[in-house]
Amino acid sequence: MTAVGIDAIEIHTGKLKFDLAETLAPVKDKDPEYYTKGIGLAASSFPDTYEDIVTMGANAAYQLMKRRDLSPQDIGRIDVATESSFDNSKPVSTYIAGCLEQVFDGDFHHANKGERKFACISGTQSLDDAYNWIRAGRHRGRSALVIATDTALYARGDAGEATQGAGAVAMLISENPDLVELSTEQGYGSADETDFLKPNQQFPSVDGKRSVQVYLARMREALEDFESVAGDTHPDDFELIPFHTPFPGMVRKAGLLGFRHMIRDTEIEEQLADEIGRQPRPEAFDSDEAYLDAISEYTDKLKGTETYQAWYDDTIAPTLEISREVGNWYTGSVHIARASGLKAALEADQDLAGERLLVGSYGSGAQAEIHAETVQEDWAEEIAALTIDEQIEARRDISFEEYERVHDVHNHDKQAEDVEEFTSPADEFVFDGWGRMGER
Template sequence: MMPIGIDKIGFTTSQYVLNMSDLAQARGEDPEKFSQGLLLNALSIAPVTEDIISLAASAADQILSQEDKEKIDMVLLATESSVDQSKAGAVYIHSLLGIQPFARSLEFKEACYSATAALNYAKLHIEKHPESRVLVLASDIAKYGIGTPGESTQGAGALALLVTKEPRILTFNDDNIAQTRDIMDFWRPNYSTTPFVNGMYSTKQYLDSLKTTWAEYQKRFDGHLSDFAAFCFHIPFPKLALKGLNKIMDKSLTAEKKAQLLENFDASISYSSQVGNIYTGSLYLGFLSLLENSTDLNAGDKIGFFSYGSGAVSEIFSGQLVEGYQDQLKDKRQQDLDRRQPLSVADYEKLFYEEPQLDSAGNCQFQEYLTGPFALTAIKEHQRQYQRVINHDKT
């Protein structure tokens, strides 16, 4: 069978950061509620000029060569922070990146799960068209109301995954198990800018979906946790993912295997603990964090994935690390995170909740903020205007 999987990974987040200790002080909370109760240290905060389009384009811009742009014939954007009810965000990104015109561009939605659906679609396309390359993007900005229980689980970021035959990072195994259940644990109607959340219920559904999907995976594929070097989880907040790992660890595991899984889990949450919840990209940020922070991985290792999207769809699948995967990684990711500009809580509230103020003709100009290489620069007659920013170090 022709190997298909992830050939390159790009990641970007916003240029501003809110430290959880500052948020705890402002909200009258014990800082350990966030640092220990959620395993969160900081949140990336996006200004009005940084949205899912600019983030996704910036993530892809890191990894795409001119050859990639000539061979990509499908651009798939997974998001639950869409900027338009009709036009797919992938169309903007296709244009910004200069990808050849004869490409299919689509947007996927099912809460935090849809990037996994996009990867499945990409895999099927490569099976049919082996010389093709598919760009899968997971881009989101998680927003909640000030002072709400969800405020501490916000975030912003995007992952870009290039799917090809004979990939250089991970090959997909043909062992996907998905489950759908019609529940209302987290949802955002069209008329609301922030979601409605039944937090405790959502947590229970996440863990129960994991338990039952994992049981079905074991049944169909004679799967054992001992077969995996690491297991990556959707990460609404890192502590929930840890509960997930503990949920599927059984007494048959040796002490050595448990230690390996826990050590690699810690590596997988390193970036999320500093960025927060990025919805569709959270699982794949965990995978990238695992690859760039683990000291205990080798080519051929089997990596497990648990994808979850409220509403709810979940999926478990696996992949194998490819010889030389380390050569495709970035060795200065932490420096990028450390360069983000810290915000006071007052500045965060002003920045994060600024909305476009349109005039009667549907026009809006924005104050300049720090962004990545792409930015939303204006809205003209209700049309969003994006540009590559030559100097994106302005405040």
């Protein structure tokens, strides 16, 4: 069977930096380590006043097409995943295609375009749609462009203010991909939940504590469902495990629970038995919280073992490095995590060709999905082309007062008094009012 997967990737960060320890902590009268250690974030990327989900998505896609020397004729579909949409009818992909048509020869009239919504998991669902389209043989030799783009902003004063972010990830899905092959095996955990909602409102209503429990519960179900088709997982099966990363503290919990699950009835559980005992196996439980309570004594001990720490440092920690600097990008977050892990491996001179990744995606509301990927021969060249470090470095650090002004501009419910630009756009699409979208 011909391999299908992610052929190329580009990441575009919002141009502003909101430093959590330096800028948010003093205003909130919080210990800076609450942000840097507890939540696990140094900063959030923020969109400048001329950036939005269209410009960020278009800029990521433009870089990808330019670097890979693609024309619109090479692309058969454009799918945008977002939970920051501003149009209930016309999909964001049409706006982005309009931008791209200004700079590339030809048009996208032949391309299927759509917008995917299921909170943060829709980026992965769009990958699936592209994969299935190619597998079904409807692609006529063309690739799919998947763009995950979001402004993840919370109301001021909300606990989520610590976990904001903005940026876009563009991915090219093709036959014989250069980066990773997607496997056919996947598992789901899905339930009707009300932990995080945006019913016709700009900023989400969030039950933060519940959202963490729901993430962990649905992820556990997805892992069990994945194992029902792929067989039992073992911690040594995967070089990296990128998770959806609303903030690294969330992934610390997901990694610990994943490891606990994978070591059941293995030599690792046996080796650790003298040190921390064997884990309980709760079968029936009243709630997601009760399940977590039932295993908490064991996971607290497991967290302190060298065995777990070494696995976490190799398999999970590298996936959090970009996220730590840019915050939550909703639909793009898990794709940043994959790129971050691969980038760290490249920097450490590891050769991952042929190695496997386990990717855990999640969307509030709620659904988790887990699938495996195989790293391809040309992965290193593709990852070496990323410019995310330079972009992170180039961001303009904003003060709290500037943050409030930018936040107001991106809250479309309010009339912003002051819409000055904090950085200068250079060779990129900018938002400059309706009708002038996509000027370069």
